[in-house]
Amino acid sequence: MNYNWNWGVFFQQTPDGDAFYWEWIVSGLLWTLAVSAAAWLIALVLGSVIGVIRTTERTWLVRLGNAWVELFRNIPLLVQMFLWYFVIPEFIPPLKGWMTSTEPIYAQFLAAVLCLGLFTSARIAEQVRAGIQSLPRGQRMAGRALGLSEVQVYRHVLLPMAFRIVIPPLTSETMNLIKNSSIALTIGLMELTFRSREMGEYTFNFFEAFSAATIIYIAIAMTANRVMAWVERRAAVPGYIAGGGR
């Protein structure tokens, strides 16, 4: 293979001369983290609400929740990204006006966060529903028999248990979200994968650029894994298998 290795390329100046290539990678990483964090917040809040209403006994609420999950699960994420960035603004003129007048990065950020947040919310809703339904029926009944309202039963009895149960699947959804954020490069958002490819195109040192991105993604995955394992230990319920034999 004739390939010109040059690991020093990260310390070369970019064509516009005001930055080094490693700074591109770092700024890409920051955008990846910003998009993921914002989308994660939306996904967790919406996902919990949708997951909860799918376990109530109101048929129309359950249907609404099911429709939400099916809608976001059955359209490829990339197509959803295009819908949020190119199609939906066409139907909301004020949004369209804002998107064309502001800096492109803000419009891209908004579309990417909404897209990833809602997509992930459908997946988290599924986990939360499964978590609640894995609890014995008696817990809900006992709560109601004690005189708690339906909201109180969820707040004090069901959700504290269900959220602990769904921590492991939530961890893998969080990692999926971070990986999925790379799809935002298709609408021009300059996140990590975008920046590493751009660096490759400018320098022809694709190997070094992609390696940097790969190592960063692996580091993020490992960090997220450790953090969630810590959360899991802190939140473990004594007496359950994950809580140890105390």
Added chain:
Amino acid sequence: MGFDFQVIVDSLPFLWKGFQYTVQLTATAAVGGLFFGTLLAMARLSSFKPLAMLAAGYVNLMRSIPLVLVLFWFFFLMPLVLQGITGAERPPPIGAERTAIITFILFEAAYFCEIMRAGIQSIARGQVHAAYALGLNYWQAMGNVILPQAFRNMVPVLLTQTIILFQDTSLVYVISATDFLGAASKIAQRDSRLVEMYLFVAVVYFVLCYLLSWLVKGLQRRIAVIR
């Protein structure tokens, strides 16, 4: 802004070509990914530690980086590797479509590996011992006793993964391959008809994936009754 159905009708032949590529890519990647995924699963469960660690490393690497980045990696590496193998003077042109097929087979192998590993581990250990006691060797025990049952148990999960794969193939857009979405996107940009084309693509994907996952659910219920 009027909704122009005519642009969709006019571009149907081109979209159909893209759709055929999407199906071909999905089918090839599913079959190839299942084949290599099963081999990987057997390697991961091997008692020969270096092999198990190598397989685990490959699977974990593939699963911790985004598919987009994997596509970029292969798109860049494939010509160099082919050049290394054939000893040609300049990298042979291989094309985005073929690159995508190889990438998806190798990427999906990691995901199918985890499914097959769970499938193999769901088989009672006594069956392995029984197979060895009958005098079967490793490949015979795997091929005739363990894998047929593992496949059967995992059919719904394998099919669900294939539906996810069907959706993920749309990502070949990033290396400019003309799949279903790629075809629609080319028309959309040529005719400035983004709304019509992307909505049409979304509806088609939704209807197909919804139907397929509904069928898988039905199958799952039937299999669950048998066991």
